[in-house]
Amino acid sequence: xPDSFSILLGLALSFVGAAAVVATRQGTVAAALAGLxxxxxxxxxxxxxxxxxxxxxxxxxxxxxxxxxxxxxAAGTAEPSGGRxxxxxxxxxxxxxxxxGLAAAASHVSGGASGAAYGARFATAFAAALAAAFADTAxxxxxxxxxxxxxxxxxxxxxxxxxxxPGAVSVAGIVASLGAAASIxxxxxxxxxxxxxxxxxxxxxxxxxATAESVAASTRWGNWLxxxxxxxxxxxxxxxxxxxxxxxxx
Numbered sequence: 204x205p206d207s208f209s210i211l212l213g214l215a216l217s218f219v220g221a222a223a224v225v226a227t228r229q230g231t232v233a234a235a236l237a238g239l240x241x242x243x244x245x246x247x248x249x250x251x252x253x254x255x256x257x258x259x260x261x262x263x264x265x266x267x268x269x270x271x272x273x274x275x276x277a278a279g280t281a282e283p284s285g286g287r288x289x290x291x292x293x294x295x296x297x298x299x300x301x302x303x304g305l306a307a308a309a310s311h312v313s314g315g316a317s318g319a320a321y322g323a324r325f326a327t328a329f330a331a332a333l334a335a336a337f338a339d340t341a342x343x344x345x346x347x348x349x350x351x352x353x354x355x356x357x358x359x360x361x362x363x364x365x366x367x368x369p370g371a372v373s374v375a376g377i378v379a380s381l382g383a384a385a386s387i388x389x390x391x392x393x394x395x396x397x398x399x400x401x402x403x404x405x406x407x408x409x410x411x412x413a414t415a416e417s418v419a420a421s422t423r424w425g426n427w428l429x430x431x432x433x434x435x436x437x438x439x440x441x442x443x444x445x446x447x448x449x450x451x452x453x
Contacts, residue, residue, distance in 0.1 A: 205250025205311075213246025216254045220261065229265030230288040237293040241301035248307030249326050252394040256330055256387045257300070260337045263383070264288075267344040295434035296336040299442055303329045326391075327401040328445040334387040334409025335441035339416060339434070341383035346376025355421055370420035384409035404448050412441035 205213075220242060221235040230238070238261065245253035265288070303325045310321040346353065353371040355364045364371045388406030392399045416437040419425045425433055 205246075205248075209250035209252075210246050213249075213251040213254050214243055216251060216258075217242035217246060220254070220258055224261065224265070224288075227262075227265065228287060229262065229268075230293075231290070233290050234288050234293050237290045238297065241293070241297040241304065244301040244304030244308075245329065246304070248304035248311075248322070249329065249396055252391075252396040253304065253326070253329065255394040256333050256391045256396065257297075259387060259390050260333045260340075263337060263386075264340040264344075267341055270344065271348045291431045292434075295431040296332075296438060298435065299438040300329050300332045303332070303442070323397070323401070324446060324449045326397050327405050327449055328442045330387055330391040330397055330402065330405035331408040331412070331441040331445035332438045333391075334384040334405050335412035335416075335437050336409075336434070337387050338380040338384040338409050338413040339437055341379040342372065342376035342413065342417075345379035346371075346373045348375070355417075369425060370417050372417050380413050381410060384413070401449070405445060408441045408444040408448065411444055412437050415440055 217239055221239050224230040224235045224238065225232055242254065242257060245257055307322045307325040307329075310318045310325065312318070353364055353373045353376070355362050355370040355372070384406040387409065388402035388404075391397045391405060392402030397405065416433055419436075420433060428436060
């Protein structure tokens with residue numbers, strides 16, 4: 204269980220991060236306030252180390268969204284509203300990480316080796332959800348800048364599609380996705396949120412979830428879910444894969 208200082212430090216950093224999101228115009232004020240919920244939950248469940256991968260995802264995604272914006276606008280792939288995230292963006296990609304933070308806090312209350320083991324599993328799943336979210340964003344934002352050919356795998360096989368189409372992927376996007384997920388895994392392990400092995404598991408689950416989301420994006424279910432629904436499903440897939448992988452615990 205994180206000590207009181209780690210929790211308080213995490214909460215303080217959460218407010219600093221929210222202020223940074225507003226100051227850099229990477230999200231609306233409402234989104235920044237909503238983002239305090241998963242940040243606070245992560246702080247209570249995992250301590251201050253959880254803020255490192257969370258900040259990497261939030262501020263890293265904002266930076267990637269703004270990178271080469273003129274090129275993306277010309278290609279029709281730029282995010283709306285100047286790339287500023289809203290409350291729905293926060294809920295879709297950070298809702299499950301918030302729940303995992305609260306679940307970890309509850310497991311610590313139960314105490315004992317079992318509670319600690321569950322807390323570790325939840326921490327890995329937390330990192331996996333962030334890895335999936337960052338992998339998805341990196342592929343979407345960096346793929347169009349490379350101007351390579353984009354493809355989509357669907358019921359009719361592999362088809363060439365424009366960048367920005369649901370499920371579109373390119374070689375550059377795949378590389379960006381791998382790098383983003385790996386960065387979350389490495390940072391999570393470096394700050395002690397998870398062990399190195401679990402950091403690798405989180406990265407792999409993140410990439411797998413992002414790949415699955417890309418394949419499902421153009422299907423009937425993908426269309427029905429919509430953008431935010433697919434993002435929520437992306438997080439859920441990463442969490443499910445991570446918890447299944449680490450199920451040798453209690």
